Amino acid sequence: MQHSQVHSVETRNVEVWGGDVRTQVLVAGDGPPVVFLHPVLGLQWDPFLDLLAQSHTVYAPYLPGTAPGEPDAHKSITDNYELTLVYDEILDAVGVDESAAVIGHSFGGMVACDLAATFPARVSKLVLLCPIGLWTDGRAFNNPYLLELPELAVAAFADPTGPVAQAALAMPTDPEAMGEVLIALQWAMGVAGKYWWPIPDRGLDRRIHRITADTLVIWGEKDGIISPDYAQDFARLTGGRAEVLSGAAHVPQLERLDVVGPMVTEFLQG
């Protein structure tokens, strides 16, 4: 679990979906809005978000059901379509009611695509970091839910013993605090599973043509979770561009922050 080193991060409570869904949105920084949609492990404020907050106001919603104290908030959301509508309402609730840039990582990338395909006018720019959502038989998909932590580290990081991976996967030493982190991680994965299990294909390929946003796809060439071969597919289907980076796996924005940071900032400003 990581926290911002440089920004004060505000937690905003929102209530949407006719009052049935309560969740939280982390907000920090100054400048035009950028929305960040987190992966299955849940929302963690990391150095990538810190960097974005230097030039943007970052809005990072918790997937409903994964915000602290709201484990049941997923119950009234049935499927990916309803989840997309819920995100539309969450963004309205925090005042992101104009067209904004949206960044999605892994699972969050699939959610971001659906948001951009369902509400093309809401998403001006789309950044996809190793997104799930497309499926080709025979291509590698290493379901992270089946892995033990050391296996997950090897799959998700090009350098699993390096400082970036170690910081991202660090656990509190206090057993009680560690227990709470484990509960949060397990539950976040559980809730996210509702929208992708057992195969990360909920028909995005039939909707993706609706996306009008400029799209940048970024992948780590060593990704051991989902094949980087999908990078070109996402780029082709959105009319965007793909960047496959060395020295990175499933979390390129942390392992290659030096490259991804400027690349994304430039893309958002362009």
Added chain:
Amino acid sequence: MKVSMVHLMPHRELPEDFTTRYKSVWVTPPWHELIDGEQAGRYYNQSIDELLHAAESGYDGIGVNEHHQNAYGFMPNPNLMGTALARLTNHLDVGILQIGSTLPSTQPAIRIAEEYAMLDCISGGRLIAGMPAGTSMDANQCMGIPPIEQRERYYEAYELIMKAWQSREPFAFNGRYTQLPSVNVWPRPIQDPHPPVWIPGLGSLSTWKFAAKHNHNYAMLSFFGSQMGKKVMDGFWSFVDEEGLDRNPYRASFAQMVCVADTDAQAEKLFKEHIRYFFDKCMHVPLPWWGLPGHLDHASLANGIRSGSAIRQMEIMANFKNFSYKDFVDKDIVIAGSPATVADKLVGAVKDLRVGNLMTLQHIGSMPHELTKESISLFCQDVLPKLRDVWDDEGWVNHWWPVKIRATRAV
């Protein structure tokens, strides 16, 4: 006390190097390298014969369960086994314990209402209707159910089955996972309003709360034995108290591995390798697979981690490979020995756990057919008589046993 023998129907001859050669006994073991249809047929028939032998030797019930894509126990449809067992035991006062068809992954779940009703009709009203939620390996991996939906699907399927059995008129069922315009099940069970319902569980909080709240039997399917099951059963009984329900011991069932030989030393000699086989090979599953994220609801997940029981279970399971025969027996993970030893331990265990229905696993791992039958015979001759009257002095009625066969079986 009612005592049933439950069979897993495992692969009995996995190769020596199974655990080093293959990642898991569940989900991914390659059929064509490990077995063929003739061999499987032999196991199925041996398993049926062993259960039949148990029924003929004095057991009160015989039971089967449902698992998929594995060598641990491969009865993908327990009701196929149950039909054979029901027909073959029509002359005996023996319960047909289906422990049983997995609710969340049987679509639509109305099929369970139908198949169980068929079994109750064929058996003349001897069915005990187990309603499991299924393991994570089965439901989430083999059957593709998103883990977080497993429980919601379970509750919905439960509601559908219970209503389908009891409704006098056809009804529309508008569920989230199942929509049926006109539910009108043929046949209906003999037992009225429905067969006794057992809710099997591995110890998760939500399962035993559900069982107690609905006045069903909570059937703990633990492979950690009576000592380690104590905490779960204590939790169950304190919840029963909180709900203001009576402490009828027949509300609870407990599964226990049991091996009987002439002497304790003989038991070690005969069963040691098969116990080793079971815990090495049949439990060879990557630890995270037992409970994938979302498989437990939030309350059970938090309870398991905060109480330390999840970590303890993981440690025990990770440690099985280091256990000696003596460890398994000392910890009562397997109750094994002479009839006197086994009877002593079992009477102590069921009293300690306050369970009125005992399920024994008398076939373990690689145990061959004849050895299994001998162990069953010894159990029925010399152990079963000492268990039957354990709760008689308290005078409870076993509401969770088919009414027609509730009287004590003549031995």
